[in-house]
Amino acid sequence: MGRMTFVVRRLAMLVPVAIGVTIVAFFMIHLIPGDPARTILGLHATPQRIAILHKQWGLDRPLVSQYWLFMDRLFHGNLGQSLYYGGSAATIIFQRIPPTLWLIVYAAVLAVIISVPLATIAATRKDAVRDHVVRAIPLLGLGMPPFWVGILLVYALAIKVRAFPVSGYGTGFVGHLHSMFLPALTVAIALAPVVIRALRASMLNVLGAEYITTARSKGVPAGRLFLRHVLRNAVIPAVTVLGINIGFLVGGTVIIENIFAIPGIGNLMINSVFQRDFPVVQGVALVFAVLVVLVNLLADLSYAALDPRVRFDR
Amino acid sequence: MTGPAAGGAMLDVRDLHVEIAAKHGTVRAVDGVSLEVAKGEAVGLVGESGSGKSMTLRAILGVLPAEAKVTAGQVVLDGVDLVPLSNSDMNRIRGPKMAMIFQEPMSALNPVMRVGNQIAEGPRVHLGYSKAKAAERALELMRRVGIPDPERRFRAYPHEFSGGMRQRVMIAIALSCDPEIILCDEPTTALDVTIQDQILRLLARLCSESDVSLVFVTHDLPVVAQLCQRVAVMYGGQLVETGNVHDVLLEPRHPYTLGLVRSAPDVEFVRESLVPIPGAPPSLVTPPSGCLFHPRCSFAEEDCKVLPTPLRELPGGRSTACLHYERCEEELAAERAGS
Amino acid sequence: MSAISFPEPALAAEPTEHALPRRARRWYRQPALASGMIILAIILFAAIAAPLITSYDPLKENLGASLLGPSSHHWLGTDQTGRDTFSRLLYGLRTDLRIAFIAVLFPFCIGTILGSIAGYFGGWVDTVLMRLVDIVVAFPFYVLLIALVFVLGPGESSIYIAITLVGWVSYARIIRGEILVAKRQDYVVAARSGGLSSIRIIGRHLLPNVITQAIIYAMSDIVQDILAIVTLGYFGLGVPPPTPDLGSMINDGQNFLTTHWQLTTFPGLAVVVVGLSLSLIGDGLADLIRPGHS
Numbered sequence: 001m002g003r004m005t006f007v008v009r010r011l012a013m014l015v016p017v018a019i020g021v022t023i024v025a026f027f028m029i030h031l032i033p034g035d036p037a038r039t040i041l042g043l044h045a046t047p048q049r050i051a052i053l054h055k056q057w058g059l060d061r062p063l064v065s066q067y068w069l070f071m072d073r074l075f076h077g078n079l080g081q082s083l084y085y086g087g088s089a090a091t092i093i094f095q096r097i098p099p100t101l102w103l104i105v106y107a108a109v110l111a112v113i114i115s116v117p118l119a120t121i122a123a124t125r126k127d128a129v130r131d132h133v134v135r136a137i138p139l140l141g142l143g144m145p146p147f148w149v150g151i152l153l154v155y156a157l158a159i160k161v162r163a164f165p166v167s168g169y170g171t172g173f174v175g176h177l178h179s180m181f182l183p184a185l186t187v188a189i190a191l192a193p194v195v196i197r198a199l200r201a202s203m204l205n206v207l208g209a210e211y212i213t214t215a216r217s218k219g220v221p222a223g224r225l226f227l228r229h230v231l232r233n234a235v236i237p238a239v240t241v242l243g244i245n246i247g248f249l250v251g252g253t254v255i256i257e258n259i260f261a262i263p264g265i266g267n268l269m270i271n272s273v274f275q276r277d278f279p280v281v282q283g284v285a286l287v288f289a290v291l292v293v294l295v296n297l298l299a300d301l302s303y304a305a306l307d308p309r310v311r312f313d314r
Numbered sequence: 315m316t317g318p319a320a321g322g323a324m325l326d327v328r329d330l331h332v333e334i335a336a337k338h339g340t341v342r343a344v345d346g347v348s349l350e351v352a353k354g355e356a357v358g359l360v361g362e363s364g365s366g367k368s369m370t371l372r373a374i375l376g377v378l379p380a381e382a383k384v385t386a387g388q389v390v391l392d393g394v395d396l397v398p399l400s401n402s403d404m405n406r407i408r409g410p411k412m413a414m415i416f417q418e419p420m421s422a423l424n425p426v427m428r429v430g431n432q433i434a435e436g437p438r439v440h441l442g443y444s445k446a447k448a449a450e451r452a453l454e455l456m457r458r459v460g461i462p463d464p465e466r467r468f469r470a471y472p473h474e475f476s477g478g479m480r481q482r483v484m485i486a487i488a489l490s491c492d493p494e495i496i497l498c499d500e501p502t503t504a505l506d507v508t509i510q511d512q513i514l515r516l517l518a519r520l521c522s523e524s525d526v527s528l529v530f531v532t533h534d535l536p537v538v539a540q541l542c543q544r545v546a547v548m549y550g551g552q553l554v555e556t557g558n559v560h561d562v563l564l565e566p567r568h569p570y571t572l573g574l575v576r577s578a579p580d581v582e583f584v585r586e587s588l589v590p591i592p593g594a595p596p597s598l599v600t601p602p603s604g605c606l607f608h609p610r611c612s613f614a615e616e617d618c619k620v621l622p623t624p625l626r627e628l629p630g631g632r633s634t635a636c637l638h639y640e641r642c643e644e645e646l647a648a649e650r651a652g653s
Numbered sequence: 654m655s656a657i658s659f660p661e662p663a664l665a666a667e668p669t670e671h672a673l674p675r676r677a678r679r680w681y682r683q684p685a686l687a688s689g690m691i692i693l694a695i696i697l698f699a700a701i702a703a704p705l706i707t708s709y710d711p712l713k714e715n716l717g718a719s720l721l722g723p724s725s726h727h728w729l730g731t732d733q734t735g736r737d738t739f740s741r742l743l744y745g746l747r748t749d750l751r752i753a754f755i756a757v758l759f760p761f762c763i764g765t766i767l768g769s770i771a772g773y774f775g776g777w778v779d780t781v782l783m784r785l786v787d788i789v790v791a792f793p794f795y796v797l798l799i800a801l802v803f804v805l806g807p808g809e810s811s812i813y814i815a816i817t818l819v820g821w822v823s824y825a826r827i828i829r830g831e832i833l834v835a836k837r838q839d840y841v842v843a844a845r846s847g848g849l850s851s852i853r854i855i856g857r858h859l860l861p862n863v864i865t866q867a868i869i870y871a872m873s874d875i876v877q878d879i880l881a882i883v884t885l886g887y888f889g890l891g892v893p894p895p896t897p898d899l900g901s902m903i904n905d906g907q908n909f910l911t912t913h914w915q916l917t918t919f920p921g922l923a924v925v926v927v928g929l930s931l932s933l934i935g936d937g938l939a940d941l942i943r944p945g946h947s
Contacts, residue, residue: 143928251793
């Protein structure tokens with residue numbers, strides 16, 4: 001099967017997942033104990049407000065028609081009314097997507113910049129001191145709470161040494177690069193252990209492969225050998241691992257955005273939780289899920305682009 | 315090994331020793347092997363798995379695995395000893411002077427790089443060809459090794475080729491910088507018999523056309539008979555017999571060679587039954603004393619267990635390591651008389 | 654782990670990849686596994702024996718003694734309400750570790766069961782389960798966790814429910830993958846041709862071989878759970894105050910970062926050390942089962 005068929009197949013597999021995601025998002029409201037409207041309004045509950053919400057969310061109707069209502073609204077881009085801001089939840093959410101995207105991409109890039117050299121250092125001298133040092137990094141890194149790392153980084157690089165701003169998104173491209181460095185680094189540090197491990201393992205695999213011996217016996221010089229033969233093959237399983245951990249990368253932004261006061265959807269979610277703004281919480285969760293699914297698709301496509309064997313595999 | 319027919323040795327391997335560091339001790343993979351290859355000559359290197367033949371080839375080209383090292387000996391190519399050379403110096407030799415082809419072309423070709431680019435890589439790196447010129451050269455090579463429709467196949471990936479075609483690609487890669495000698499590590503072992511024959515004929519033709527020497531490693535005697543002029547037999551990391559292919563295979567002068575010959579199906583000389591060699595290959599960490607083969611040898615005598623067994627020259631340009639090689643002559647004579 | 658029963662032929666052949674080799678008896682020789690277990694043992698001891706180690710009540714406020722630096726009375730000083738930091742650290746560890754170790758059990762069991770059913774029976778059961786997995790996985794862990802805790806209300810049981818709903822997925826995937834491979838092995842075919850019921854085959858033959866991968870993963874999962882609990886605690890969504898919790902400690906200490914950095918740093922370090930020990934154990938186990946693969 002060619003590339004096109006592969007893409008189409010993957011897209012088709014997304015449909016049931018997408019539907020399932022909407023069902024889960026829809027259902028969240030029904031997990032709330034008691035009358036959702038009353039619980040959410042909490043102290044602000046008055047019979048009128050409860051009645052309004054009941055009507056808005058169709059809580060008096062049977063479950064299936066509620067879902068229909070939900071889906072119908074969804075298709076029209078309506079995610080409900082924010083209880084806190086009063087306006088359209090969708091507008092608020094979409095406004096805040098760019099900073100989150102920035103954070104995700106920036107973090108992914110930094111994670112790669114950190115991981116590739118370290119994994120290379122380790123894999124090229126297996127079992128040497130430097131290999132053990134690099135292998136120790138995930139042991140420590142996996143146990144570090146990202147928010148804690150963020151706090152310490154802010155202390156070290158933004159307070160003690162005023163190299164970066166304590167928080168915020170910045171203005172303009174360079175402003176973003178500067179302001180978002182610490183948060184992106186925090187997420188990258190959380191992600192790096194997993195990537196280093198995967199990359200090191202796949203590099204070891206590749207380094208022991210026959211075609212590397214062939215390339216050596218062709219007299220391919222070390223630099224070219226590393227880039228076009230070793231790395232080019234080693235990234236393939238690593239992309240898979242990165243893809244599997246995408247949920248973690250995207251989800252980690254929620255916490256970090258809050259620590260660094262970045263106006264993205266992660267921060268919006270946490271604030272909405274405290275503001276008991278259920279429609280926004282639900283809307284953000286949905287958007288996040290869609291984001292993850294899309295990024296996964298991207299990872300799959302990159303994998304197919306990188307590995308020519310894949311298209312012919314079934 | 316006694317001098318080759320003409321022209322003086324181009325490749326002269328002298329007393330090569332390769333050791334591998336393993337958990338249970340040091341493995342003497344290649345234990346004092348000497349080999350001479352003349353220009354345009356095809357020399358076979360035969361033995362069981364583990365006899366050290368692949369290691370010898372890799373040591374010559376300097377592509378030993380990380381755990382293995384050349385501990386003694388010289389590899390002299392056109393008067394220059396390759397052993398002390400650095401990796402970057404060796405990289406200038408690999409390709410333009412010496413090339414290697416491998417047994418399993420599926421794993422020996424880079425799976426994510428187009429076949430044409432892999433063939434063109436050598437000329438780009440060593441001969442300084444531009445991308446276009448190197449591609450031209452690759453196409454020309456693909457035609458020479460018999461790959462049909464080269465323009466289309468250039469852009470294909472290794473997994474889109476059959477085994478025989480992949481091996482042709484490997485040969486094209488080996489030829490790409492016009493080397494003087496090609497080291498072949500069991501290139502036909504993984505192929506169908508019919509394809510095997512095609513590849514062997516291709517190699518033979520290419521070598522006679524361009525006067526390229528071959529060192530052909532295999533455990534398959536008929537292949538050696540088909541392709542090579544001289545042959546060296548290895549056992550346990552050591553050479554046990556050398557000489558002209560015809561002499562060695564039809565009139566072996568070492569019990570191990572005799573065993574090999576008897577256990578191989580031979581179209582020319584039909585035997586009653588195939589007789590495998592009893593026993594197992596020797597441990598290369600703690601080898602037997604004296605002759606390495608004595609535990610499995612039906613001619614073994616007391617001195618075989620104790621005395622060292624270097625190669626000794628025999629008349630007719632051959633040599634053997636066996637202390638009692640006449641027993642082989644007697645065995646063969648008896649066999650022929652009886653059949 | 655219970656002894657694994659093999660029919661005779663399999664014993665004579667190469668052992669299957671997950672059978673515990675005789676080397677298992679020398680587990681203490683593995684440096685990673687041994688050091689991990691030692692560290693964990695020390696931490697567990699410290700957490701469990703907290704009342705014996707420290708005489709301070711972690712909940713007792715003493716505003717007169719607030720924000721003291723480290724001294725011989727208070728090894729790590731006191732926080733803003735005068736509570737002894739070291740005691741809070743130990744009790745906080747106790748709370749968080751307890752919750753994490755319990756929290757890992759439910760996803761482990763549920764995920765293993767669902768995964769083995771999907772892997773063994775295949776067909777539409779498998780497809781449905783895998784779609785379900787895809788759906789859950791689509792929601793980032795923390796997003797779902799926070800949303801669920803919000804919906805269910807803060808508190809310990811919410812944490813268990815949320816972690817279970819989100820965490821079963823990894824175990825299901827691992828077990829399913831292992832069973833897909835294992836069910837082709839000879840000993841399974843032998844059991845089936847012997848007329849054993851599917852449940853018996855899964856329970857007594859497949860799972861014991863396959864469960865080690867899930868256990869190894871559980872080590873890293875406990876670390877993830879600790880991080881989740883601590884993170885929720887930081888945001889005030891976890892264990893409700895005044896129960897000591899490492900996350901809320903970090904939050905409290907944040908305001909005094911420049912002057913009393915130990916209030917924020919040490920709780921985090923405690924988590925890192927626990928994570929280190931569990932990762933070492935996980936790696937050590939993995940190495941034991943498949944030497945050279947970790």
